[in-house]
Amino acid sequence: MRISKSIYLFFLPGLVLYSLFFLYPTISALFYSFTDWDGLSTAFQFVGIDNYTRAFTGDSIFQKTIGNNLKFMLTVVVFQTLVALAFALIVIKNTKTNVFLRALYFFPTILSSVSVAFIWAFIYDPSMGILNQMLELIGLDFLAQNWLGNSNIAIYSLAITQVWFHAGQMLIIFVAGLQAIPEELYEVAKIEGASKWQTFKSVTWPLLAPSATIVVAYTTIQSFKAFDLVFAMTGGGPNNSTEIIATYIYDVAFKSYQFGYASAISIIFMVIIALITYLQFKALRSDRVSY
Amino acid sequence: MKNKLWLATGTVGLGLILGACAGESGGEDSSSESGDATQISFMHWRGEDKAVLDEIIADFEEANPDIRVEQNIYPSDQYQATAQRMLQEGSTGDVFTSFPGAQFESIQSAGFFEDLSGEEFVSNFDESLIAVGQKDDAQYALPYQLVFNMPVYNKGMFDELGLEVPKSWTEFQEMADTLLENDITPIAFPGADIGPNQFMNSMMMNNAPDEEVFQKLQNGEESLTNEWWVKTLEDFKLLADKGYIQDDALGTNQDSAMAMVANEEAAMLATGSYHMNSLLDLNPDLELDLLAPITVEESEATYEGINTATFMLAVNSNSDKKDQAKAFIDYLSQPEVASKYANETGQHLTVNDVEYESEALQNTSYWIDERNTRFQPRFLITNAQIEDAVLSSIENVLGGEDPMAAAEAAQQIVEENRE
Numbered sequence: 001m002r003i004s005k006s007i008y009l010f011f012l013p014g015l016v017l018y019s020l021f022f023l024y025p026t027i028s029a030l031f032y033s034f035t036d037w038d039g040l041s042t043a044f045q046f047v048g049i050d051n052y053t054r055a056f057t058g059d060s061i062f063q064k065t066i067g068n069n070l071k072f073m074l075t076v077v078v079f080q081t082l083v084a085l086a087f088a089l090i091v092i093k094n095t096k097t098n099v100f101l102r103a104l105y106f107f108p109t110i111l112s113s114v115s116v117a118f119i120w121a122f123i124y125d126p127s128m129g130i131l132n133q134m135l136e137l138i139g140l141d142f143l144a145q146n147w148l149g150n151s152n153i154a155i156y157s158l159a160i161t162q163v164w165f166h167a168g169q170m171l172i173i174f175v176a177g178l179q180a181i182p183e184e185l186y187e188v189a190k191i192e193g194a195s196k197w198q199t200f201k202s203v204t205w206p207l208l209a210p211s212a213t214i215v216v217a218y219t220t221i222q223s224f225k226a227f228d229l230v231f232a233m234t235g236g237g238p239n240n241s242t243e244i245i246a247t248y249i250y251d252v253a254f255k256s257y258q259f260g261y262a263s264a265i266s267i268i269f270m271v272i273i274a275l276i277t278y279l280q281f282k283a284l285r286s287d288r289v290s291y
Numbered sequence: 292m293k294n295k296l297w298l299a300t301g302t303v304g305l306g307l308i309l310g311a312c313a314g315e316s317g318g319e320d321s322s323s324e325s326g327d328a329t330q331i332s333f334m335h336w337r338g339e340d341k342a343v344l345d346e347i348i349a350d351f352e353e354a355n356p357d358i359r360v361e362q363n364i365y366p367s368d369q370y371q372a373t374a375q376r377m378l379q380e381g382s383t384g385d386v387f388t389s390f391p392g393a394q395f396e397s398i399q400s401a402g403f404f405e406d407l408s409g410e411e412f413v414s415n416f417d418e419s420l421i422a423v424g425q426k427d428d429a430q431y432a433l434p435y436q437l438v439f440n441m442p443v444y445n446k447g448m449f450d451e452l453g454l455e456v457p458k459s460w461t462e463f464q465e466m467a468d469t470l471l472e473n474d475i476t477p478i479a480f481p482g483a484d485i486g487p488n489q490f491m492n493s494m495m496m497n498n499a500p501d502e503e504v505f506q507k508l509q510n511g512e513e514s515l516t517n518e519w520w521v522k523t524l525e526d527f528k529l530l531a532d533k534g535y536i537q538d539d540a541l542g543t544n545q546d547s548a549m550a551m552v553a554n555e556e557a558a559m560l561a562t563g564s565y566h567m568n569s570l571l572d573l574n575p576d577l578e579l580d581l582l583a584p585i586t587v588e589e590s591e592a593t594y595e596g597i598n599t600a601t602f603m604l605a606v607n608s609n610s611d612k613k614d615q616a617k618a619f620i621d622y623l624s625q626p627e628v629a630s631k632y633a634n635e636t637g638q639h640l641t642v643n644d645v646e647y648e649s650e651a652l653q654n655t656s657y658w659i660d661e662r663n664t665r666f667q668p669r670f671l672i673t674n675a676q677i678e679d680a681v682l683s684s685i686e687n688v689l690g691g692e693d694p695m696a697a698a699e700a701a702q703q704i705v706e707e708n709r710e
Contacts, residue, residue, distance in 0.1 A: 040401040126539035149542025238686035254372035
């Protein structure tokens with residue numbers, strides 16, 4: 001089949017937008033990552049790989065942010081995936097109640113992140129917050145915590161907020177994936193005498209793998225970039241215990257005016273996300289089967 | 292089908308046209324010629340002052356019909372981070388405000404301050420309070436507000452309990468013990484937001500009376516592991532260990548801390564004079580004054596409190612309406628205009644001959660002339676990452692870390708970020 005050359009014109013708008021909003025900023029960031037540009041003045045010096053060396057050997061906060069980000073990401077990926085999957089299994093049938101429940105679970109996703117941050121900061125308030133008050137009410141006051149003020153648990157408190165915020169979104173992906181599994185396969189499993197767990201393990205999960213791949217990859221990227229919640233709820237504190245790479249890049253660029261160094265961290269950040277996403281795709285793809 | 296295509300095209304086209312119109316109108320509003328009048332942008336972070344500034348601007352526009360002023364207000368956090376970018380572009384912030392310290396330094400080094408030296412209105416300001424806006428013998432910015440960044444205390448409660456303002460660390464602890472015996476939390480500390488960066492100033496002012504201590508820290512002549520900072524951290528630890536600040540202080544934000552003082556559950560609010568008006572709004576029966584902890588013995592105390600000349604008015608060097616911008620600063624610096632601003636916002640100002648009418652302002656005015664206060668030390672840290680390290684060490688100690696270990700961890704970050 002002969003393709004007209006004019007078809008390439010149709011690529012043009014996409015190519016222009018992609019180049020303008022992705023390619024150009026990325027190449028700029030890469031360029032500035034080798035400079036000491038402060039983001040304001042027109043003058044800057046090339047510093048070679050100094051910014052990268054500093055990130056890995058001379059910046060303990062950046063190293064801490066990687067650890068914080070991994071804790072945050074793992075908590076969010078595990079809980080968000082499990083919660084979304086569990087709820088999806090509950091509301092899979094298209095009954096009126098389930099459609100309502102899906103909308104209800106999806107509701108937090110449409111809220112603005114600053115509103116969510118405000119609500120949850122209030123929930124977590126150690127003295128006036130509803131969480132500690134409820135724990136006291138049901139006799140579990142020993143579990144009451146300084147949720148955002150304790151540097152050992154603050155990052156996990158933020159992760160729970162993130163799960164609440166986005167699990168509904170993932171639930172929709174899982175519901176779509178579950179509904180695409182042919183009913184006959186479940187009938188066969190039933191005839192074969194498979195238990196519920198065996199059915200899930202051998203039928204549901206393998207066929208849900210494409211959806212799970214999307215959910216896990218998207219959740220990972222989302223949790224790495226969860227700037228707004230962290231910024232609004234803790235600002236990275238206490239004692240940098242909730243500082244993640246995205247908030248740290250912001251601090252370095254816009255508070256310390258070290259755009260060159262912030263660009264280097266951004267490039268490292270991009271590579272980390274790409275690497276983890278690639279590994280996840282590879283791992284989850286191996287689970288895929290087709291019947 | 293054809294009709295639908297036209298409808299879709301028309302809708303998109305109309306959207307684009309409307310979008311373009313909206314964009315253009317928004318652009319003109321921010322800073323341009325509007326009709327016969329020149330419009331200037333006044334960029335600042337005091338959203339709570341918008342109403343009174345609107346009134347002042349209306350009066351200014353009446354007196355200067357050829358100038359229009361539009362306020363561009365950003366929350367202070369956002370302001371610290373993005374003001375420079377907007378100033379660089381030049382269309383926003385013909386008149387703008389700057390924080391002292393790191394922000395002043397970075398704006399100055401980027402060259403966005405118009406030199407105001409020699410302008411007549413400079414003499415309207417108290418000479419002793421505007422040095423913070425100077426660099427290399429030039430007056431780049433004029434601090435407008437005078438804030439006391441030290442605890443606000445419930446004077447009525449102190450009188451009722453027969454408590455005197457403590458003059459030493461020993462007396463401070465005795466005072467706090469008495470409050471605890473009366474089931475009152477001595478200090479409401481908003482550790483989740485501004486607590487550490489405000490309270491550190493009065494906690495360290497006498498432990499490190501050398502006003503150049505942070506400059507020396509930044510150039511390697513001082514260390515956070517030295518006596519002055521380790522003692523400050525030990526003092527913070529003592530406050531936490533003895534229950535002088537509330538439990539879970541690091542999870543308490545400023546609204547919750549203010550509520551504690553307004554409800555008289557706590558006697559002191561570890562923020563500053565700028566919260567006195569808000570406290571009185573919450574509980575008009577409160578009688579308030581200022582009190583900084585003296586962390587040494589009386590004979591060793593050098594300072595009684597902390598001041599900050601802030602909300603520094605400046606003209607953007609990238610603006611093409613500098614004359615109009617200067618006219619607006621001139622107007623703000625007139626004693627009667629400044630008095631209106633001071634009384635309606637509950638702030639002390641750096642302008643000469645301001646008449647304070649409110650009881651709270653009158654009662655605390657003695658801090659301007661009669662007390663020995665020092666400029667807020669935190670603002671003398673010009674490197675934002677070093678400032679973060681200093682503040683983190685306080686959070687670290689309040690989280691249970693040993694003061695020396697916290698100081699060492701912070702010092703490591705200081706060394707990584709020295710220029």
